[in-house]
Amino acid sequence: MEKRLLTGIHLWQGNEACAEGALAAGLTLFAGYPITPATEISERLSARLPAVGGTFVQGADELDSLTIVIGAVWGGARAMTATSGNGICLMQENIGYACITETPMVVVDCQRAGPATGAATKTMQGDFYTVRYGSNADYAIIALAPSSPQEMFDLTIEAFNLSEQYRVPTFVMADEAIAHMRERVVVPEHVEAFPRRKPTVPPDQFVPWRADPETMVPEMAHFGEGYRMPVPGLTHGEDGRPSASYQVHSAMVRRLVDKVESRADQIARYEALFLDDAEIVVIAYGSVARSAERAVRDLRDEGVKVGFLRLITLWPFPDALVRHAVGKARKVVVAEMSVGKLVREVERALAGAAVVKLFPKLGISLHTPREILSFVREVA
């Protein structure tokens, strides 16, 4: 059998690193529909996954793919899909279903320029709210944004672990530039996988949707294990049976949201530079963060008191982290490839504590370090 974990140093494309990260995290089933710029993940896994005794499925579309992923998880698999643009839209109904059924799984979204088919081969960061609010009604998800092929590997593993820990769909929110970038990727000798939260009691004592009061997460029995597991898409109480009572519904929705949102501090992953004496803080994520970091370092060389916050966890949005990072700085620059989405969350989190300026580019062409540098200089 081929090795799951290709320990060593590689020159990998972001999408290849993502596929390898999934394998390292214990992926046993992948289902996806071809779509630029995520297709390389499918292509690599179509060869690699069967070679380690796993299942690769090419779905008939994104709905087919995600239903297969969710079903497989309840059959005992660790499962993932990868998509982009139109595909992430088509998956939204199933994402809501995965949230109400607390199905641990990973969705990779290699963001591309839109709306609609847009510029399919080009980058953008327009799905910031799509992954968070795209399905109907109230729920919560986790989203991590890689800035390099190395992070495509690392954060795919992290996404699997968080999805198991919180029993929630977790997104790897890449963008086309990161998905197609080739860089050095270091694969460690060992990868820690968060185990599935299996029942700790025998079937006759098992209450399928009773959450642990501390974690707010219930234990999960797979099909065929004798636990008579009801997996309901309807509003349900602890017994998993349908209910339309206000009390049952509000308790369920509250928990689905709170188990993630109230843990925002623990889920927050980030990188910070020069924040101690910063008078202006640049905030960015994904590919844009690479240009932003270069600009910030160059500005520091010029003596400008600028700091840098790269958000890795986008959802749950790390309000406290952003407030703390900005600290006493008077001004904040948000650079993103959209008309302004991340900036809304930053403004909300800061609630007027600093002046927030948006530097948007609308995809296709990345912000250059020079452009960010000039923008910050003007603002400062």
Place this chain on the structure above:
Amino acid sequence: MEAVQVKHPALKYYQPGSGGDPTLWCSGCGIGQVWHFTVRAMEELELDPDKVVWVGGSGCTGRMCTYWNHDLMHTLHGRPLGFATGIKLANPELTVICHMGDGETSAIGGNHLIQSARRNVDVVAICNNNFNYGMTGGQFSPTTPLGGITKTSPSGHREGSFDLCELVKAAGATYVARWTTTHPRQSINAIKKAIQNKGFSFVEIVSQCPTHYGRNNRLGDGPAMMKLQKEMSVRVGQAADMSREELQDKLVIGEFANTQRPEYGEILRSFWPEGEEGDNA
């Protein structure tokens, strides 16, 4: 005289508290019969119910799985077959049974249906065909006959309808049968064969919806509709010698396919390294 208490043999599989008392289906509806046919088939095959997963979607038929007291997945409208495929691929030792209404099977779920048949995935799809969307109040579906009156075809349906058995047969299903709720023994036998078939199996059971389709088309109550189903039924063999005109307003019943070809999961697993179990744990 001592009263004799007889418990319905299907009750031991029935999950109370899943909406309605004892179910949310209307008086005279055929879905309860299909529920009973399914558990009878399983019992006659002596299946371990802990190894059987019922999968449903939305609508009256979609609720069938919620009354099954073992593993169940109550999914999204039209999508049970996708979820079922995932369950089966992850754990091939499970028997996976989907119950779907006609709209779910062939309108919103039409692609899942033909793809499942094409892949020949080892899943049992049972379509309760009552010619309309019941839970939303009786609108036309892809199986509503020409001229049928529904809430969205008040002056008679003008679109053509699917012959679901011919459709899935053409798409590659390896076991295909159609019966009606007036044919309980044949329906049970068909479900047994479907469960035993190693591949995609499709059993259509024509069923009565007296509340909507029956009322809108003045077809009478449940028993009257069942009688009509019997009168309209023509065996597959007989139908072969009948003209298109003669078959109009008839229900062709029987087996449409019972063949063998490689099963989807088996094909996928054939690429696994030899002598290795894989680590799908």
